[in-house]
Amino acid sequence: MNCVRTDENGESRLEIDGALDALTVRDIRPVIDAVVADRPRRVTVDIEKLNLIDSSGVGAIVSLFKRVKANGGVVVVVGAKEQPLAVLKLLKLDAVFGLT
C-alpha cells in the first residue's frame, strides 16, 4: 500500500494504491491523523489504484470521514472499482462517500 498526500487551497487529496487491509492500515493511520489535524474543508480520497480493501481498510476511511465531518469538512471517495467498490456497496458506503 502506498498513500500520497497533496494539499491545495485548504483541500487535501489522498491517493491510495495497492491493498488497504489489516496489515497495511497501520501505515495509513498516521497520514489520516495528520490530515484531520490540519482541519481541511474537503478531503478527496482517490482509490482508483487500490486493488484490495478489507474491513480494517474501510474502518480507516470511515474514521477519516467522521473526524473531518466533525470538524466541519467533507470527505469524498473517487475512483472506486472492482473489489473495493463491491465492498463499499456491501457496507452501504457508496452513497455516503459520493460514489453514486
Added chain:
Amino acid sequence: MAEAAKTRATKGCVTRMTFQVEASLHQRPLAIELLSTVIGHVYATDRMFRHEMITAFGEAFNNIVIHGYRDKPDGVLDVEAELTAHEMTVRLIDNGRAVDFGGLEPPDLGSMPERGMGVYMIHALVDEVAYSGGTPNVLSLVKRTNTRPDPR
C-alpha cells in the same frame, strides 16, 4: 462463466488446491493471491464471484490470525479449496483459539461502524458458513456459482 461451467459440469471436473501458510498477516497477500489465481482460472469471466470470495476469505483469514492466534506466533493455517461447476468451497483449518464466526447481529451500517464488520461481510458474501471449533478448528465457506445471473 456459462460455457466453462457447462463443460465442467459435463465432465464432472473438480479443481482442488491446498496450501499452508504461516498464520501471520504478512502471509495474507500470498494466500489471497493463490486463491484469486485459481478462481480466476476456473471461473474466468465472473469477476464479482472472485471479488466476493476473496473478500470473505480475507476477513476469515484476519479473524483467525488476529484472534485465534493471538499470542501464538508459531501458528500455521491450512487452506483447502475445491471448485466445481456449481460451487466453491474453501476450508480454513487452524489450531489456534476458537473464533466466533456466527450468531452475530448485523452491524448498524447506518451508524458507519469502524470495526466489527468482518463476520457480517463473510456471511453476506458466501452462501454457507460452517465452523467447527476444536483441534483443529475448521471454517468452511461455500459459495455457489448460480446465485446471480450469468455475467455475460
